Amino acid sequence: MTHESLPIDQRAYSPLATPQAKRLVDSLSSPELGVDEYRQAMRALGDEMAGEVLAKMGSPTRPTDIYVVCTVEDADFLARGVIDRLGKAGLAQNVRLACMWNVRQDIAGVAAAPIIKSYTEKGSADRAVVIVVKAIIAGACVVKTNLSRMLSSVGPDEVFVVAPVLLKGAQGRLADEFPAEISRKFQFVWCAMDSRKQGDLVVPGVGGSVYERLGLGNAQEKNRYAPALVRERRSARGAPAQAVFAQAMS
Amino acid sequence: MSEGVAGVVQTLSGALACRGDNRKLNMSHPQPSKEEVLACADRLSPELGAYLRNKLRGGSSGRKGADFERLFAAYTLAGEARKALASGLPLDDPTPWPHFHEQAVAFVDDLLVESDGAHHFYQLKSVAKLSWAAGEHPVAEDFRCQARLSAALRQPPIKTTLVVSDSSLREALERAMPEDVACHSAVDYFPSCTSTNRLVWEFAPLRQAVQGVLSRPHAKCDDIESALLALCSALQASGGRRSALDLLRAAHNNCTLIVAPPVAAAPLLAGFDEALARIDGFTYSLDGGAFTWRCNDDEGVLPYSLETPQFDDFQRNVLDTCPRTFDELEPLLT
Numbered sequence: 001m002t003h004e005s006l007p008i009d010q011r012a013y014s015p016l017a018t019p020q021a022k023r024l025v026d027s028l029s030s031p032e033l034g035v036d037e038y039r040q041a042m043r044a045l046g047d048e049m050a051g052e053v054l055a056k057m058g059s060p061t062r063p064t065d066i067y068v069v070c071t072v073e074d075a076d077f078l079a080r081g082v083i084d085r086l087g088k089a090g091l092a093q094n095v096r097l098a099c100m101w102n103v104r105q106d107i108a109g110v111a112a113a114p115i116i117k118s119y120t121e122k123g124s125a126d127r128a129v130v131i132v133v134k135a136i137i138a139g140a141c142v143v144k145t146n147l148s149r150m151l152s153s154v155g156p157d158e159v160f161v162v163a164p165v166l167l168k169g170a171q172g173r174l175a176d177e178f179p180a181e182i183s184r185k186f187q188f189v190w191c192a193m194d195s196r197k198q199g200d201l202v203v204p205g206v207g208g209s210v211y212e213r214l215g216l217g218n219a220q221e222k223n224r225y226a227p228a229l230v231r232e233r234r235s236a237r238g239a240p241a242q243a244v245f246a247q248a249m250s
Numbered sequence: 251m252s253e254g255v256a257g258v259v260q261t262l263s264g265a266l267a268c269r270g271d272n273r274k275l276n277m278s279h280p281q282p283s284k285e286e287v288l289a290c291a292d293r294l295s296p297e298l299g300a301y302l303r304n305k306l307r308g309g310s311s312g313r314k315g316a317d318f319e320r321l322f323a324a325y326t327l328a329g330e331a332r333k334a335l336a337s338g339l340p341l342d343d344p345t346p347w348p349h350f351h352e353q354a355v356a357f358v359d360d361l362l363v364e365s366d367g368a369h370h371f372y373q374l375k376s377v378a379k380l381s382w383a384a385g386e387h388p389v390a391e392d393f394r395c396q397a398r399l400s401a402a403l404r405q406p407p408i409k410t411t412l413v414v415s416d417s418s419l420r421e422a423l424e425r426a427m428p429e430d431v432a433c434h435s436a437v438d439y440f441p442s443c444t445s446t447n448r449l450v451w452e453f454a455p456l457r458q459a460v461q462g463v464l465s466r467p468h469a470k471c472d473d474i475e476s477a478l479l480a481l482c483s484a485l486q487a488s489g490g491r492r493s494a495l496d497l498l499r500a501a502h503n504n505c506t507l508i509v510a511p512p513v514a515a516a517p518l519l520a521g522f523d524e525a526l527a528r529i530d531g532f533t534y535s536l537d538g539g540a541f542t543w544r545c546n547d548d549e550g551v552l553p554y555s556l557e558t559p560q561f562d563d564f565q566r567n568v569l570d571t572c573p574r575t576f577d578e579l580e581p582l583l584t
Contacts, residue, residue: 101584103553107504108316108482110446114505115472117550117584144447145472152470177447223584231577234547 029204035215046081065123075227138167324481332462341511344493415442465538480505509538
């Protein structure tokens with residue numbers, strides 16, 4: 001699918017976004033960026049944005065579990081970048097991955113994204129940090145669903161919502177989906193905020209359909225993808241987490 | 251409502267009873283049809299017919315799929331269906347199951363549930379202020395008229411419930427309930443939320459009710475929200491009187507975690523169970539008409555019912571692929 005390049009100057013940037021993060025998020029909307037480069041850019045963005053999360057998180061008291069919650073399409077790229085950075089900070093053994101396969105539906109006039117498959121590493125239910133990762137948040141129904149799944153069994157002290165791109169109003173939309181005692185824990189970490197849509201797509205957003213830009217097909221085909229990150233961690237279950245991190249970084 | 255209209259209500263009831271269609275006095279006798287009631291109301295009094303028509307029109311226009319009234323109906327459906335499943339009602343005959351009717355042709359008309367030999371009429375008000383006697387058509391008068399009309403129609407015993415979205419208002423209305431409607435009336439509470447997800451998180455009775463119709467025990471809030479929306483969708487599409495059994499089956503099409511009693515359980519393909527048994531740690535269940543599975547830290551549910559061609563294809567794919575590990579099976583599970 002071709003994507004028309006739109007003026008970048010219509011977007012706002014987070015005051016906390018690094019110059020590198022801004023350059024990377026703007027590069028996503030270039031139609032010349034191939035699949036491999038796009039994937040690399042997403043992974044690098046995850047690494048950059050995790051830096052801001054670490055600065056906000058302070059020094060978590062071990063053995064706090066850090067749940068990284070992502071969708072299937074973000075696992076090997078944006079989420080892996082976040083986990084890379086956590087590993088560099090010596091927190092690899094704290095990470096618990098939760099990867100969700102969602103289907104998008106309109107049920108009774110409400111946008112829904114039920115989870116048909118999940119990989120969720122078990123950890124402690126309290127004194128945890130949740131980092132939910134999403135390439136772009138517009139209506140927030142996917143993040144709402146995946147957060148709802150996670151928060152049903154984990155009562156975190158902090159919830160970081162990490163997204164390179166937000167559609168204006170997404171923070172409020174997501175906060176409204178949860179009771180106040182939960183939503184007041186949300187801390188949004190973002191790079192760019194756009195205010196326009198073309199049909200269902202935010203513009204310039206992430207340069208079109210994130211599934212197609214990542215080379216995963218359409219919204220149905222992407223659910224057949226089996227992230228390497230999940231397979232690595234699944235097969236290493238029981239092995240020291242740092243060894244898994246070291247293997248992934250090599 | 252004026253005394254004249256109330257008097258007409260009695261005449262209407264008598265007219266229906268004298269139609270000569272030999273309807274028997276029957277505790278499970280469903281509501282007369284909309285056309286029958288309106289036609290009789292028109293013949294007896296234009297005022298009565300107009301009032302009933304206005305209630306019907308005002309309630310159905312501009313309905314959203316998951317508005318306050320429908321969410322309450324879905325919540326009630328979940329509770330009634332759970333009781334029906336637990337009581338062992340036949341799974342192949344909807345007749346003895348509770349029946350639901352949104353916007354019934356009635357004075358108390360937001361929801362009618364026929365269950366346990368009674369007709370339960372609900373009026374829903376998502377307002378901050380309300381009293382029994384205020385307004386052009388007071389709530390108490392609607393409740394009185396409904397009791398008289400149902401008695402004249404020789405319907406089963408009725409209950410009339412006023413449902414409000416403010417718990418303090420509920421208490422005040424309970425204290426101030428007129429004596430003449432108290433014998434068949436109650437006041438209940440159901441919260442009004444800006445989002446269905448937030449409603450699920452904030453109202454424990456709703457979570458408990460919906461969990462009762464799910465095949466997955468200890469369901470998380472996201473599953474409960476999906477199921478709630480599926481129940482709303484089934485009610486929205488129903489258009490008229492539907493059994494809880496049929497509504498469950500319709501909801502199952504949008505959320506396979508909702509129990510859908512199979513009309514006839516189809517046998518699994520030969521070798522399918524053995525093929526899955528070879529995968530270390532993999533377990534599955536067919537309860538409720540869905541294929542739910544778990545393998546260590548992975549879990550899921552197929553997004554289509556056991557009775558669909560897609561499930562047949564899934565079984566054949568498993569047999570053709572002969573997976574030996576979960577990694578080999580995984581691509582087939584979506």
